[in-house]
Amino acid sequence: MDRILNYIDGAFVPPLAGQYLDNHEPRTGAVYGQLPDSTAADVDRAVAAAKAAFPAWQALKRQERAQYLYKIADAIEKKLDLFAKAESRDQGKPIHLARSMDIPRAVENFRFFAGAILHQQEKAFQTSPEVLNYTRREPMGVAGLISPWNLPLYLLTWKIAPALAAGNTAVAKPSELTPATAFLLAEVLDEVGLPKGVCNLVFGLGEKAGDALVAHPDVPLISFTGGTETAAVIGRRAAPLYKKISFELGGKNPALIFADCDLDAALATTVRSSFLNQGEICLCTSRLFVEESLLPKFTELFVERVRQLKVGDPESQDSFMGPLVSAEHQDKVAGFVQRARTQGHRVLCGGERVTPQKSLEKGYYFAPTVISTDDASPEIMQQEVFGPVVTITPFRDYADAVCKANSTRYGLAATIWTRNLERAHHAAADIKAGQIWVNTWMLRDLRVPFGGMKDSGIGREGGDYSLEFYTEEKNICLQLGRNQL
Known part of the structure; x- marks a missing residue:
């Protein structure tokens, strides 16, 4: 040992x-x-x-x-x-x-x-x-x-x-x-x-x-x-x-996905930003706010891609996600999902422990989880889960999107998806977060100051x-x- x-x-x-x-x-x-x-x-x-x-x-x-x-x-x-x-x-x-x-x-x-x-x-x-x-x-x-x-x-x-x-x-x-x-x-x-x-x-x-x-x-x-x-x-x-x-x-990082976004890029990057490293990165996206006109299509395609993610042996080259860090953390993540279900929010995929193979049955594996909710105020939208759990919520217009993005105690990071440069600049200024990405995620330059706002x-x-x-x-x-x- x-x-x-x-x-x-x-x-x-x-x-x-x-x-x-x-x-x-x-x-x-x-x-x-x-x-x-x-x-x-x-x-x-x-x-x-x-x-x-x-x-x-x-x-x-x-x-x-x-x-x-x-x-x-x-x-x-x-x-x-x-x-x-x-x-x-x-x-x-x-x-x-x-x-x-x-x-x-x-x-x-x-x-x-x-x-x-x-x-x-x-x-x-x-x-x-x-x-x-x-x-x-x-x-x-x-x-x-x-x-x-x-x-x-x-x-x-x-x-x-x-x-x-x-x-x-x-x-x-x-x-x-x-x-x-x-x-x-x-x-x-x-x-x-x-x-x-x-x-x-x-x-x-x-x-x-x-x-x-x-x-x-x-x-x-x-x-x-x-x-x-x-x-x-x-x-x-x-x-x-x-x-x-x-x-x-901590963070409860939002992604604002406007109807004019590059949909393929937004989907590919947001799947990664939500579930990379089992969602155990402070910068991971955990709240998706999608413009109402795009919501049905985005949700369908996003959930389809999430279901294709492989949760498996971390020693395997084709595993996208490995186990969570500990049994206690796995219980914490599972508890958040169970309470969301009890409160009436829809689990669109995942939401359960998984066993990739017999030899790993005592490992701490959890399926990537997508939860649909119209409300920005419940626990699952306010508290940091720090695991492979993301919510999808519609917004009506720009003001509604920014209001929902700013509705938590946290202000670490945010992502904005739009082709409208003026809107992107305004949103970057209006969202209360220390790190803002526009049409990308996790591009870091060590010369740039990094840190959060609020809590x-x-x-x-x-x-x-x-x-x-x-x-x-x-x-x-x-x-x-x-x-x-």
């Missing part, structure tokens, strides 16, 4: 209390490994190591820090298949998806921020011939980084890379559901010779290890990706200590925004003699 260890101060160490958690494989439901059930004592040890490493790491030239990040990227890329198999086994996504999306994007995170820190510019303003004002960015110290289970390596590295590039050291707490790729990353950090204590990984539960990291007085900044309710708890813990925080939280988050990630989050800005006013200018 595989046993994962914490990575603290450049060494692989067991949890101080000697306790471990079982790690289940979503594919079969079987226990295949263990990870540390770390406590505050383990977090204290990791923070102390990161704090001790900070002065020397901060003092390195940007080019020197960048070179470490480039080495990490190269090492992950060389082990792409190993990482992809580990992520598939841990999280349930098809191996081909991990190989083509998750792991390459993790590699790109390190390369992008290695380059970004070299080209970051500071602001300077000459107030008068004798006075110069300029802004200096300085790293803050130990960054506390808490990442989720759905894109475990990609989102973890999206935190680690800018933190290290900016000159901070880090203590990361990966999700206890998907520790394998984080452990492989620790091996890479060790392999490339990253200085001891610069990046530490502590595994365990959020209520133990995560809480200790958030509350630690020597951790001045917290970056968290996960559920909105958990973020509220973190915020209450961090606020009295005046920590800098960034939250990338979908605080702060932005991407490019200078990420680097700014991990630094403290200091404005300096300098009085000079004219002959010195």
Whole structure:
């Protein structure tokens, strides 16, 4: 049985209390490994190591820090298949998806921020011939980084890379559901010779290890990706200590599909945006609003395509969806669908657990589900399911579409399907979401700020925004003699 260890101060160490958690494989439901059930004592040890490493790491030239990040990227890329198999086994996504999306994007995170820190510019303003004002960015110290289970390596590295590039050291707490790729990353950090204590990984539960990291007085900044309710708890813990925080939280992302859209493109992309990675992506589309005149045709064609999606063994090349991440999450998704049925909403397809083959009967598989409802207010339209469940609802006109799209507490992302450029621009402005796509989905540029509005988050990630989050800005006013200018 595989046993994962914490990575603290450049060494692989067991949890101080000697306790471990079982790690289940979503594919079969079987226990295949263990990870540390770390406590505050383990977090204290990791923070102390990161704090001790900070002065020397901060003092390195940007080019020197960048070179470490480039080495990490190269090492992950060389082990792409190993990482992809580990992520598939841990999280349930098809191996081909991990190989083509998750792991390459993790590699790109390190390369992008290695380059970004070299080209970051500071602001300077000459107030008068004798006075110069300029802004200096300085790293803050130990960054506390808490990442989720759905894109475990990609989102973890999206935190680690800018933190290290900016000159901070880090203590990361990966999700206890998907520790394998984080452990492989620790091996890479060790392999490339990253200085001891610069990046530490502590595994365990959020209520133990995560809480200790958030509350630690020597951790001045917290970056968290996960559920909105958990973020509220973190915020209450961090606020009295005046920590800098960034939250990338849940979404209930709408797609507005107007009658003049490119129907083939809208269908193909919306099937993908609704069910990729079992719907376990914060950016997945979960609410489809379709113009009334197009609704019957769109619904028929959409449901037909969804029924053709293969839910199967994540090791198979032709599986579009694998299992959900855990038995508990499968029960959660099933509960949402059952309550929707009870409330009178129509399940057009899916809505049930499935068994792809006899050997996988204990895995956590769920059929892609489409629910029809005319009402934008019920639970299935308001709460984040975070699974392969999408609703279809008609809208009368532009105002009705925007009103329904904005009718939740969330504001992470939205997609607009129309050939009318003027309408697209107006809708992009009127929809309250941090990321808007027009006639596409999931095209990302790391230079563009990313994050949610309303209850979908605080702060932005991407490019200078990420680097700014991990630094403290200091404005300096300098009085000079004219002959010195």
